[in-house]
Amino acid sequence: MSMRKDMLAAVLHARWDPRPEYKPTPKDIEGKLTYLGSMVWRYPELKLERKPIPRIRDDEVLIRVRACGICGSDIHMYERDEDGYILYPGLTAFPVVIGHEFSGEIVEVGDKAYDAKGRKFEVGEPVCAEEMIWCGYCRACRDGYPNHCVNLQELGFTIDGAHAEYVKVTARHCWSIREIIDRLGEEKGFEAGALVEPTSVAYNAIFERAGGFRPGAYVVVFGAGPIGLAATALAKAAGAAKVIVSEIYDKRLELAKLVGADELINPRRLNEPVENKILELTDGEGADMYVEAAGAFNKTWPTIERCIWEGSKINAKVAAIGRAAGHVPIWFEVLQVRRAQVFGSQGHSGHGIFPSVIRLMASERIDMTRIITARFPLEKAVDAIKLISEHRDEHAKILIKP
Numbered sequence: 146m147s148m149r150k151d152m153l154a155a156v157l158h159a160r161w162d163p164r165p166e167y168k169p170t171p172k173d174i175e176g177k178l179t180y181l182g183s184m185v186w187r188y189p190e191l192k193l194e195r196k197p198i199p200r201i202r203d204d205e206v207l208i209r210v211r212a213c214g215i216c217g218s219d220i221h222m223y224e225r226d227e228d229g230y231i232l233y234p235g236l237t238a239f240p241v242v243i244g245h246e247f248s249g250e251i252v253e254v255g256d257k258a259y260d261a262k263g264r265k266f267e268v269g270e271p272v273c274a275e276e277m278i279w280c281g282y283c284r285a286c287r288d289g290y291p292n293h294c295v296n297l298q299e300l301g302f303t304i305d306g307a308h309a310e311y312v313k314v315t316a317r318h319c320w321s322i323r324e325i326i327d328r329l330g331e332e333k334g335f336e337a338g339a340l341v342e343p344t345s346v347a348y349n350a351i352f353e354r355a356g357g358f359r360p361g362a363y364v365v366v367f368g369a370g371p372i373g374l375a376a377t378a379l380a381k382a383a384g385a386a387k388v389i390v391s392e393i394y395d396k397r398l399e400l401a402k403l404v405g406a407d408e409l410i411n412p413r414r415l416n417e418p419v420e421n422k423i424l425e426l427t428d429g430e431g432a433d434m435y436v437e438a439a440g441a442f443n444k445t446w447p448t449i450e451r452c453i454w455e456g457s458k459i460n461a462k463v464a465a466i467g468r469a470a471g472h473v474p475i476w477f478e479v480l481q482v483r484r485a486q487v488f489g490s491q492g493h494s495g496h497g498i499f500p501s502v503i504r505l506m507a508s509e510r511i512d513m514t515r516i517i518t519a520r521f522p523l524e525k526a527v528d529a530i531k532l533i534s535e536h537r538d539e540h541a542k543i544l545i546k547p
Contacts, residue, residue, distance in 0.1 A: 151195045153547070154242045154309035155526040157222055159186035159231060174238070178303060182222070182237035187229045189222060189239075191527050196242070199305065199313035206266050206316050207253035208274070211335040213307040214246035214343065215543045217370055217440075218468075220534050222302075234468060237302050244308030244545070245276035245301035248322060248338030258316035261500070266316055271326045271334070273341045273503075275318040276300045277494045292349070292492030308526050310547045320499045324507040333514055336544060337506050340371075340513040343542075345493035345502045346466065347375035351436060352383075353498060354490040355464040358433045360384030365423055365432040365452075366406075368439025369397035371516060371542045372466055374404050376436045378511040381405030389426055391419055391448075392439075394538040396518075403515045420451040431456025440467030446475070454479045463487040516541045523547040 161176045163169065167184040179185040201207050221233035222243065231237070251270045258266050266272075278298040279291035286294050300306045300314065322341065326334035351357060358364065364380040366373050369392035380388045382405070390401040391410040398409045408426050412419050424431060431452040437445050442465070453461050454476075465487060479485060493499070505511045518540040521529040526545050533540045 150197060152198050152310035153523055154194055154196045154305070155191060155244065155523070156194045156196070156240050157189060157191050157243050158240045159189040161185060162187040164230065178236075178238035180236050181234060183226075183230050183232055183234045186231045186237060186239060187225075189225055189231050191223050191243070191530060193524065193527060196309070198311050201253055201255050201313050203255040203257040204316055205255045205313050206251045206258050206272070206319060207311055207313050208249040208272060209252045209311055210247055210249040210307050210309060210547050212248055212339040213244045213545045214339050214371070215530055215533055215545065216246055216343065219243050219301070220530060223530050224534055235302070236297065236299055241302065242305035242307075242309050242312075243301045244306040245299070246339050246342045247307035247312065248273045248335045248341070249307070249312070252311070255316065260316065260319070260321060266319070271322045271338065272319045273322050273338045273499075274300065274314045274320070275494050275499065276342055277492045278304065278315065278318055279494055281317070289495065291494040308523065308545055310523065320503060322503055325503060328507045328509065336514050336517060337512075339544060340375075340516075340542070341499060341502050341506065342493060343371045344375040344379070344506075344511070344513055345498045347372050347379055347436075347438070348498050348502055349493045349496070350464040350466045350488070350490035351376060351379055351434070353496045355434065355462045355488040357383065358385065358462070361386045362433035363387050363389070363427045363430065364434045364436065365389045365391065366401075366436045366438060367391050367445045368437070368441070368467060369394070369401045369541070370438065373436070373438035374400055374516045374541060375513060376438055376466070377401050377406050378404040378513060380434075380436075382505060382510045387426070389423060389432070396539050397541055400516050400541050404511070404513070418448070418451075420448045420455070423448070423452050424456055427456065429457060431458040431461060433458060433461060435461065435463045436466065437463065438466045440469045442467070442469050442473045443471060446473045450476060450479050453483050453485045459484050461485045465489050517544055519543045521545055
């Protein structure tokens, strides 16, 4: 790589100012890190700054970022409520370079930086990376649950991420996307590679956590943001007979159609409850699987519950992906009588998820680049996040391309 010493990066700052009712957890680090961001961090501000290019350890690689998606969580860390607190409820440590949905090419390799096949990574290798930086030695990791690592760090949340010219990542969290690049070419391939991470979140929820469904199933997806759109594409690729998508923004419904949705519902345009329309579209049965990717359980759960109760389907599954800070009442009689199950899902690591998604993209069974609605240079990253924050109705996935 060149002899440059610094790089451009989008850095999020916020003030540590816990809400009066908040009781710090044992894992909180005063003034630095919390597991409940929306209870602690106040007055967020996103700035473009020059930072030193990261120096890698023996087990790390340095990656020149080629594309990085703006995630809903990036937006929720940037946005604030009426009291000035960030909207994102999860693990956070500021200041931090945001961005975690990315792809790029390796420009420097540590002496012990090995790939999934035990070979040392090479300079020039095109890669993407997991956002969940699991430790590998805690009880959760040893039991095979890296998404629930007790020592978890998160790229773009607690350690510097990829809305930057360069990012360093532990080699064991990187995956080659060579087969995507070979099939799609560099321009489209790196854009697809940046969408492996969010697509893997949906894959984890549907197939790993909820156990999937039989070909010919009915699947309902609530929310057509990037995760919901990935869930739609995956469900169709897995053989769902009918994928129904419910979303309040027409532009996102159009994108859902592009990636495989068979039926579209805009609750704001209905003259009847959403559950009535779902039951009509499933011939009174209800769905085999409901995917909550809207993060609006207070609105979607009553609909799901009524579909399960009033439909004839036994053993319906609910895959819960969307993050929402709040309690929602559940009528357990519905779950018991209908043998329905709810599966909470977090993350995307382990269980062969990343390589499976990479193969699906390389084979063109799914094409997530269809959901890209805008591209910005890194110099315009703050403008890009402001744009999608103010115009969610017009955008799904915006890419930053340094």
